[in-house]
Amino acid sequence: MGYVAWLLCFAAYIWPWLSSIDRVAAQRAIATLHSFRFFGLVFILPGVVSPDLPASFATFAAYGDFATGVLAMLALLTVRIRQLFRPFVVAFNVVGVVDLIVDYYQAIQADLPAHAGLFGATYAIPVIYVPLLMITHVTAFYFLLRPHRNATRTVANEATAS
Secondary structure (H helix, E strand, O other), X not given: OHHHHHHHHHHHHHHHHHHXXXXXXXXXXXXXXXXXXXXXXXXXXXXXXXXXXXXXXXXXXXXXXXXXXXXXXXXXHOOOOHHHHHHHHHHHHHHXXXXXXXXXXXXXXXXXXXXXXXXXXXXXXXXXXXXXHHHHHHHHHXXXXXXXXXXXXXXXHHHHHO
């Protein structure tokens, strides 16, 4: 249901805005969201999740999120250096997608859907946060692979609005 809710929100509000702005600005907005991926470290904090949460899942999820967040922050720090910005955008998206796919796989292998209570308060992460992360990764790849056709029109619209 998290994917359905986010796709509806994304289609109505986020996609129209992201597709109307410069590709660098769109990637910067996506990187900003993903810079908060350090939040996944809560999976390995004692007392936050159940000690019965499988360590194989918790450790990979925590450090995969952390690596993605650091790469997203590096992208943000290098936004004015195009030769570095794009590789960091590619890196945080590749690492982030691999992290989420492996997390899904490990969660299914450990039968975590049947033991959702092991997540404690972090249950909101896979239900609310992860769908938005995956959707924005797909969007980032779309923007990386497809040229922006409305760049001239967008710049002209911004100049007119000023």
